[in-house]
Amino acid sequence: MADEIIVMRGGRLEQAGSASEIYNCPRTSFVADFVGSANLIQGRLRPDLARGDHIAMETDGGLVVHGVAHGRSPGPNPTMSVRTVHLKLGTSRPDAAVNVWPVVVRNAVFLGDLTQVHVDWGGRELVIRQTEAGVYGANMTAYLSSDPEHCVLLEPGDVPAASASGSPSPSPSLARSPQRSRSSSPPPSPAPPHAPPGRRT
Numbered sequence: 001m002a003d004e005i006i007v008m009r010g011g012r013l014e015q016a017g018s019a020s021e022i023y024n025c026p027r028t029s030f031v032a033d034f035v036g037s038a039n040l041i042q043g044r045l046r047p048d049l050a051r052g053d054h055i056a057m058e059t060d061g062g063l064v065v066h067g068v069a070h071g072r073s074p075g076p077n078p079t080m081s082v083r084t085v086h087l088k089l090g091t092s093r094p095d096a097a098v099n100v101w102p103v104v105v106r107n108a109v110f111l112g113d114l115t116q117v118h119v120d121w122g123g124r125e126l127v128i129r130q131t132e133a134g135v136y137g138a139n140m141t142a143y144l145s146s147d148p149e150h151c152v153l154l155e156p157g158d159v160p161a162a163s164a165s166g167s168p169s170p171s172p173s174l175a176r177s178p179q180r181s182r183s184s185s186p187p188p189s190p191a192p193p194h195a196p197p198g199r200r201t
Contacts (some may be wrong), residue, residue, distance in 0.1 A: 007031050025070055027155050032081035039082045039126045041065060046072050051098065054148045061122025064100045067151030078152045084129040086150035094145045103144045108136040119144060168196055
């Protein structure tokens with residue numbers, strides 16, 4: 001793995017940094033949905049509900065999400081990225097003061113080392129991937145939570161219609177620095193053997 005990764009889209013630089021920086025602090029919805037799996041959440045800014053260094057926004061469903069801006073300007077209608085593995089699901093309400101929401105389980109899929117759970121969260125679907133054992137049946141009521149440090153404000157831009165399970169956006173190119181990318185051109189065909197000299201008449 002290289003020390004720096006460069007994510008490009010249509011010949012334009014989207015983000016450059018270490019693998020950890022790109023995964024934990026994506027700049028755009030494109031990067032968030034390409035590197036790993038993430039839920040992309042939109043809402044309207046609620047400065048009156050902000051706490052300390054955290055910003056707050058309210059979704060169309062009336063749910064408040066607290067997150068981190070990392071020095072970025074949120075704008076009136078911000079978007080946050082929340083990794084599927086950074087969401088916690090449980091049957092008991094956590095003690096946290098913020099970012100705790102009641103949800104209804106739609107379905108759960110066992111994937112071996114983890115379980116992927118789809119929930120109804122204020123009228124929209126969120127995806128959770130967790131390694132903790134748990135039995136979640138359809139229509140079961142549960143509690144969803146996330147540390148505000150894992151709810152990352154994205155820079156303004158187009159948000160893909162799908163998230164967590166894949167984005168319809170054009171595929172990006174991924175370049176790793178300082179290694180040079182290899183050419184994708186096919187190797188040249190071998191030269192044909194020399195024909196034997198013709199017979200003189």
